[in-house]
Amino acid sequence: MSQTGPAAPSVAQLEQVKDAVRTLLHQPEYDDGSAGPVLVRLAWHSAGTYCAETKTGGSNGAGMRYEKEGGDPANAGLAHARAFLEPIKEKFSWITYADLWCLAAVVAIKEMGGPEIAWQGGRTDFTDDTKIPPRGRLPDAAQGSDHLRHIFYRMGFNDQEIVALSGAHNLGRCHSDRSGFEGKWVNNPTRFSNQYFKLLLAHDWKKKKLDNGLEQFVYVDEEIELEEGEKPEELMMLPTDMSLLSDPAFRTWVKRYAEDKDLFFDHFSKVFAKLLELGICRDASGNVTNAENVEDGYKS
């Protein structure tokens, strides 16, 4: 039997939460001064466990609150994002963690200069860890295009959508104590733009082996004039990022998004909205129908 979820919050209630997220984004002591990028990664990892065939995983449940999912090495560092949001959850206890994580990413992307992304609430939080899917569903950055297709086709995305999503690596950075990779993709990692695609195409990225044995790709702008004592800035790409260049079907979209920021924003907005809806079943009025009966598993 399917039931509808809790009553939808009013527009004013939602605005209060969005305002609170906007305020917390400013974190001068953290990374590049913004909580935005890690909040985007939190939302993506909450949704990116989805499997279209078995209808398991996805953004319902907020499973990362449990060790089974939160302790997955693929989610290393996301405790920071969850901690940033905790005071908001305390203040607005009516919103579920699952909704808050997705909404925070939508607010963050917009605040960082990105597009408006359609968002619908109604997700519920698991009350135990039994519905959490097995680990191993998130992508491994050390691999290539076959792996990307395997992971993202499982969620129901196509090649164009994979490339559009990838533009989110315009934001944030890699941390040696989280993924083991190091550095940021673009010079300004708290500004959403199509710079990631432009840089991918513009530079001759060189393979660099890190002390931990991982390989990433780097570019150092040697032309740039430096002040005394300043070190040239090194930008990075993951092996998975580089596979967007070497794979012809992916590369076509990299070029289009590098040339046309509006097209990228339009496609990104649609595909990120789709990502956040993974695993959420709604009736014709938009009410979530898998929210209250998660104990029975996902039913479409």
Ligand code: HIF
């Ligand atoms: Fe990421 N991603 N991602 N990612 N990601 C990292 C960081 C961010 C992959 C690997 C990594 C997407 C896809 C993929 C963000 C957003 C998105 C890191 C570094 C790795 C290794 C983590 C760390 O060390 O802190 C792989 C292999 C992906 C498949 C292509 C999405 C499209 C690009 C879906 C997406 O939205 C964001 C934002 C960050 C920055 C986090 C931060 O803390 O700054």
